[in-house]
Amino acid sequence: MNNTLSEKEVADLKETLKRCSPETVEAAIRFRKLRDPEALRMVVYGVIRRYQPASAGMRLENATDDTSLIRDLGLDSLTLLEIVLTIEETLKIQINNEELREIRTLGSLNQFLKNKIAGATAVPVARQYTREHIALVLPQQPPFLFLDTAELGDETVKAGYQVKGDEFFLAGHFKDEPIFPASVLFEAMGQAACLWVLEKAPKLLSKEIKTNQIFFATLDGAHVYRKVRPDQQLVFEGKLIKLRDPVAIFSCTASSNGDRVAAIDRLVLAFGEQLVPEEPAAVAAPPAASV
Amino acid sequence: MKRAVVTGLGFITSIGNSREQVLRSLKECRTGVELFPEFAAPDVPVKLVGTVKGFGFPTAMFEDWTYPAEYQLSREQLRPMTPNALYAYCAMQQAIREAWLTPDLVSNPRTGLMCASAGSMWMAYENLHTMVTRGVTRCQPMAIVNSIPGSLYINLVSCFKLKGGSLGCSSACSSSAHALGLAVDLIRLGRQDIVFVVGAEDCNKFSILPFASIRALSVQTDPEKTPCAFDVKRDGFVGTGGASVLVVEDLEHARRRGVDIGAEVLGWGQASDGFNVIAPDSSGDGLARAMNEALQDAKLKPSEVDYINAHGTSTPIGDISECHAIRRVFTGGKVPFISSTKSLTGHGLSLAGAMEAAFCCLALQERFTPVSAHITELDPECKDLPIVTRPIPDAPRIALSNSSGFGGSNVCLVFRRWEHGE
Numbered sequence: 059m060n061n062t063l064s065e066k067e068v069a070d071l072k073e074t075l076k077r078c079s080p081e082t083v084e085a086a087i088r089f090r091k092l093r094d095p096e097a098l099r100m101v102v103y104g105v106i107r108r109y110q111p112a113s114a115g116m117r118l119e120n121a122t123d124d125t126s127l128i129r130d131l132g133l134d135s136l137t138l139l140e141i142v143l144t145i146e147e148t149l150k151i152q153i154n155n156e157e158l159r160e161i162r163t164l165g166s167l168n169q170f171l172k173n174k175i176a177g178a179t180a181v182p183v184a185r186q187y188t189r190e191h192i193a194l195v196l197p198q199q200p201p202f203l204f205l206d207t208a209e210l211g212d213e214t215v216k217a218g219y220q221v222k223g224d225e226f227f228l229a230g231h232f233k234d235e236p237i238f239p240a241s242v243l244f245e246a247m248g249q250a251a252c253l254w255v256l257e258k259a260p261k262l263l264s265k266e267i268k269t270n271q272i273f274f275a276t277l278d279g280a281h282v283y284r285k286v287r288p289d290q291q292l293v294f295e296g297k298l299i300k301l302r303d304p305v306a307i308f309s310c311t312a313s314s315n316g317d318r319v320a321a322i323d324r325l326v327l328a329f330g331e332q333l334v335p336e337e338p339a340a341v342a343a344p345p346a347a348s349v
Numbered sequence: 350m351k352r353a354v355v356t357g358l359g360f361i362t363s364i365g366n367s368r369e370q371v372l373r374s375l376k377e378c379r380t381g382v383e384l385f386p387e388f389a390a391p392d393v394p395v396k397l398v399g400t401v402k403g404f405g406f407p408t409a410m411f412e413d414w415t416y417p418a419e420y421q422l423s424r425e426q427l428r429p430m431t432p433n434a435l436y437a438y439c440a441m442q443q444a445i446r447e448a449w450l451t452p453d454l455v456s457n458p459r460t461g462l463m464c465a466s467a468g469s470m471w472m473a474y475e476n477l478h479t480m481v482t483r484g485v486t487r488c489q490p491m492a493i494v495n496s497i498p499g500s501l502y503i504n505l506v507s508c509f510k511l512k513g514g515s516l517g518c519s520s521a522c523s524s525s526a527h528a529l530g531l532a533v534d535l536i537r538l539g540r541q542d543i544v545f546v547v548g549a550e551d552c553n554k555f556s557i558l559p560f561a562s563i564r565a566l567s568v569q570t571d572p573e574k575t576p577c578a579f580d581v582k583r584d585g586f587v588g589t590g591g592a593s594v595l596v597v598e599d600l601e602h603a604r605r606r607g608v609d610i611g612a613e614v615l616g617w618g619q620a621s622d623g624f625n626v627i628a629p630d631s632s633g634d635g636l637a638r639a640m641n642e643a644l645q646d647a648k649l650k651p652s653e654v655d656y657i658n659a660h661g662t663s664t665p666i667g668d669i670s671e672c673h674a675i676r677r678v679f680t681g682g683k684v685p686f687i688s689s690t691k692s693l694t695g696h697g698l699s700l701a702g703a704m705e706a707a708f709c710c711l712a713l714q715e716r717f718t719p720v721s722a723h724i725t726e727l728d729p730e731c732k733d734l735p736i737v738t739r740p741i742p743d744a745p746r747i748a749l750s751n752s753s754g755f756g757g758s759n760v761c762l763v764f765r766r767w768e769h770g771e
Contacts, residue, residue, distance in 0.1 A: 113423075
């Protein structure tokens with residue numbers, strides 16, 4: 059594709075990108091002419107940089123795909139709207155409300171735009187959940203809810219939890235040395251898997267799943283690798299191995315700051331009238347995940 | 350009933366951006382009016398404005414705005430603002446400092462805000478123009494909060510983290526006088542300990558020129574002659590903008606804090622003409638009733654009043670109506686000195702009531718009677734009244750401030766000098 063831009067279009071682009079760097083304007087012109095994906099990234103970074111407050115904890119240079127636009131880059135929701143409006147106008151696209159709600163990280167923004175530009179049938183980005191939203195879905199509630207954020211993919215779940223230090227059980231686990239219990243790590247991975255089942259499985263199985271019907275059934279190959287202390291940020295990742303009514307089987311890991319903390323090779327959630335499926339053996343055992 | 354006193358003032362006005370500057374302008378009769386570059390085009394029949402100095406609004410984009418260096422606003426604070434909210438922010442800072450209000454007193458459930466502005470006709474125009482010409486989704490995110498009359502309280506509450514009651518009053522040119530009246534009631538009923546009273550208005554062609562079509566604006570070009578309330582040559586008002594802030598406080602609360610008291614607000618009154626959407630009732634009946642209400646509320650006899658800061662916009666009919674109203678109230682014996690400070694500042698519309706209330710506080714505290722500027726020949730219809738055409742030695746003890754708005758909305762506020770050692 060090699061479109062030419064009229065003088066007026068270039069002037070409009072410069073007006074839209076007023077206060078952005080000249081490189082950003084160049085990139086925007088290149089993108090509009092050539093659809094160069096690298097230019098797209100430069101436009102996004104240039105627009106964010108123009109709006110990012112000086113007080114933000116993280117500069118864009120140090121950002122990764124996981125960087126949260128609001129928490130890490132210090133953008134409030136209104137600034138995010140300003141960014142979106144500027145990007146919309148620059149790229150000549152529309153971002154609807156539904157799509158906007160899912161854009162939380164730099165990675166999800168880039169991915170979204172890439173998809174959007176690629177064609178009309180944009181692949182939706184992973185669905186994002188806040189703690190409040192999670193509490194509306196899960197039967198587990200504070201103080202026994204160990205997920206602050208979650209992101210659901212087609213067969214994946216990724217959740218985050220900040221160990222606050224004031225969790226009720228840390229007072230006794232252990233005396234004078236608060237360590238996040240292994241059992242709660244496994245519980246948190248179970249909760250993440252539970253969220254996936256309640257949100258995704260009903261559609262896939264064409265079956266209603268009630269929150270009081272879902273149980274932790276089996277836990278195979280559970281490992282803990284490191285101690286977790288207050289203030290650590292935990293990331294739980296689950297991957298669906300199999301979904302067949304009435305069970306869902308996941309492999310899960312927990313990590314903190316990139317270090318592996320715990321893992322479960324095979325976590326089985328059962329949903330139905332019975333606590334444990336009568337024939338769990340009927341479910342094909344997956345190959346043991348290497349940890 | 351509790352008593353309401355004024356413990357702090359703040360000014361961004363055509364005659365000064367601080368208490369000191371305003372005081373000097375009032376005492377030395379320095380006008381804030383000048384030829385307004387925005388009105389230079391030959392098809393604009395109006396040339397004069399009471400300009401606000403030290404601020405620049407070259408575009409509707411807040412990042413292009415300039416303001417005095419002593420004020421610091423973050424991008425998030427400035428982003429939802431109108432020009433009038435920015436003026437008000439600066440005036441608030443002055444008032445907070447003068448009243449020695451600590452952050453915990455500013456942001457306190459017992460501290461409220463009663464304010465008034467007409468919103469920003471300019472920003473509303475820009476926002477709606479964008480929406481209509483470039484599409485609904487191009488309308489900027491702040492389009493509502495930086496347009497509507499509520500934008501003033503919206504901005505101030507969030508900037509100063511105010512926690513008490515907050516309200517934007519809307520009664521045209523009596524709006525901020527109403528705000529002060531309501532604040533006084535809140536204090537007297539014990540519902541708040543402190544209330545910020547804020548009047549603010551944009552100062553541009555969008556806030557002023559629409560008045561040209563009803564021929565309410567002066568078409569004179571010499572700021573040393575116009576506006577000239579009560580003069581036979583007056584031909585309309587001159588617009589202005591800016592902001593004024595009064596900190597109204599419960600007397601006992603102020604005493605406990607040990608803060609200097611500027612004046613006491615003894616009472617207020619309001620009444621409507623029930624007459625016409627624009628024209629005042631030339632009999633002065635509505636304003637006279639407002640003044641009588643105010644005096645009754647203040648438990649004062651008319652003869653105890655020393656000075657009236659008139660609404661006095663310098664329109665031919667408005668000034669005459671006000672004179673009739675004053676004659677109706679002050680029937681026997683002494684008639685108080687009368688002046689219009691709008692002849693120096695221009696007419697601040699929603700700002701006028703609070704600005705002139707603050708001027709009254711200055712006059713009482715600093716012991717001077719403001720002059721009604723630019724009078725060379727009193728209108729014969731005003732001649733019997735003691736209009737202050739040149740400096741006089743008298744210092745008022747009791748002052749009234751009149752405000753009248755479109756639709757015949759009239760407010761009168763009563764202030765008393767606070768004596769040393771009281």
